[in-house]
Amino acid sequence: MKSNSNRIWRILFYLLFAAYACFALKIILFKTIPISSVFTNPLLELRSVNIIPFRTIIDFLNEPMDIGMAMTNILGNIAVFVPLGIFVSYTGKKKSLGHQTLILFLTTLLLEIVQYILALGSSDVDDILLNVLGGLIGIAICRGMKRIFHAQDRLLIALVVFYLVAGIAGSVTIAKVDGSLLPFGSSKVVYIDENKEVMEGLDEAAAHLFGELASIDADTITVQRNPKYNVTMTQSGTSNDGEEKVTVSLGASTKIIIRHIHSDKNEIVSKYEDGTVSALASMLNSMDTVPTVRVWLSGENNLVASALLISFIE
Numbered sequence: 001m002k003s004n005s006n007r008i009w010r011i012l013f014y015l016l017f018a019a020y021a022c023f024a025l026k027i028i029l030f031k032t033i034p035i036s037s038v039f040t041n042p043l044l045e046l047r048s049v050n051i052i053p054f055r056t057i058i059d060f061l062n063e064p065m066d067i068g069m070a071m072t073n074i075l076g077n078i079a080v081f082v083p084l085g086i087f088v089s090y091t092g093k094k095k096s097l098g099h100q101t102l103i104l105f106l107t108t109l110l111l112e113i114v115q116y117i118l119a120l121g122s123s124d125v126d127d128i129l130l131n132v133l134g135g136l137i138g139i140a141i142c143r144g145m146k147r148i149f150h151a152q153d154r155l156l157i158a159l160v161v162f163y164l165v166a167g168i169a170g171s172v173t174i175a176k177v178d179g180s181l182l183p184f185g186s187s188k189v190v191y192i193d194e195n196k197e198v199m200e201g202l203d204e205a206a207a208h209l210f211g212e213l214a215s216i217d218a219d220t221i222t223v224q225r226n227p228k229y230n231v232t233m234t235q236s237g238t239s240n241d242g243e244e245k246v247t248v249s250l251g252a253s254t255k256i257i258i259r260h261i262h263s264d265k266n267e268i269v270s271k272y273e274d275g276t277v278s279a280l281a282s283m284l285n286s287m288d289t290v291p292t293v294r295v296w297l298s299g300e301n302n303l304v305a306s307a308l309l310i311s312f313i314e
Contacts, residue, residue, distance in 0.1 A: 009153065259312070
C-alpha cells in the first residue's frame with residue numbers, strides 16, 4: 001500500500017514538472033514574440049545578442065522610470081528556474097553540486113541558442129546568469145527539504161506540495177503582469193505598422209538579399225547573409241572566418257528605410273521612417289544590437305541597391 005502511494009506521488013511530481021516545463025518554455029522562448037507569430041509571420045525576425053555579463057542588468061537598474069519592469073525581468077528570470085533546480089537536485093541526488101550546476105547552465109544556454117536561431121528576441125548572457133542563480137536556489141530548497149523530511153515518501157510529498165503552491169502563485173503573478181505568457185492565455189499576435197506608407201512599392205518577401213548589417217559607408221554596405229534566406233547572387237565575398245558576406249553598392253537613388261521594432265505583450269509595433277547613410281551609420285555605431293537588413297537590387301546592376309530596409313530591435 002505504501003509502495004502504491006509513493007508511486008502516485010512520484011507520478012504527480014513528474015506531471016507537475018512537465019506542466020512547469022510548458023510554462024517555462026512559453027515564458028523563456030516566447031516572452032517577446034507569441035508562439036503563433038512563428039507561423040503567422042515568419043519574415044519578421046527579432047534577434048539580438050548580448051555577451052557582456054551584467055550589462056543588461058545594470059541598464060535595467062539605471063532606468064529609474066522602469067524599475068518595476070526591471071525587477072520583474074530580473075526576479076522573473078531567477079524564479080523561472082527554481083523548479084528546475086529542485087527537479088535536478090531530486091533526480092540527480094547522487095550528482096555533485098558542480099554537475100547539477102552544469103546541467104542548469106547547459107539548459108539555459110541551449111534555450112538562449114534556440115531563441116537566437118529562431119529569432120525570437122534577445123539572447124542575453126545575463127539571462128543565463130539569472131537562470132542559473134534561480135536553479136541554484138531551487139537546489140538549495142530541495143537540499144533543505146531533504147534535511148527536514150528524511151523519509152523519501154515525505155520528501156516527495158513536500159516537493160509536490162511546493163510545486164503546487166509555487167505553480168498557483170506563479171500563475172496568478174504572471175496573469176497580473178502579462179496574461180499572454182500563460183500557455184492557456186490569449187496570445188493572438190497584433191501587428192501594428194506606423195507610417196508604413198514609406199514602404200510603398202516594396203514587398204519584404206521579394207527582397208533579393210537578407211541578413212545582418214555588418215557595416216556601412218558612403219558608397220557601400222556589407223551584409224552578413226542569413227543562411228535561412230535562400231537568394232541567388234552572381235557575386236559574393238567570403239570573410240576570413242569563412243562566413244559569407246556580400247558587399248552591395250549604394251547609388252544616389254538608393255532608398256533607405258529604417259524600421260524600429262518593439263513589442264508590448266502580444267503587440268508587435270513597427271515604426272517606419274526614411275533614413276540617410278549618415279543617420280544609419282550613427283545608429284549602427286551607437287547601438288549594441290546588430291540590425292537586420294533587406295536589400296532590393298537594381299534591375300540594371302544586381303550589385304547596386306535600389307532600396308534598403310534596416311530593422312532595429314528596441
